[in-house]
Amino acid sequence: MDAPVQAGVSVGDLTVLLNGKPQATIPIVAKAGVERAGFFGRLRQKFTRML
Numbered sequence: 001m002d003a004p005v006q007a008g009v010s011v012g013d014l015t016v017l018l019n020g021k022p023q024a025t026i027p028i029v030a031k032a033g034v035e036r037a038g039f040f041g042r043l044r045q046k047f048t049r050m051l
Contacts (some may be wrong), residue, residue: 003036 001011012028037045 003034005030005034007033
């Protein structure tokens, strides 16, 4: 999923397995909203990943 993401939006599911069989599926919901990073935000992310 790409930004922007609003709070309360489902971003995926977690499936709990027991002996290889699904026991429960839990939705993963964004607790807070996330805005799309601008040019400098993306540049900072790339730089920190290189370290």
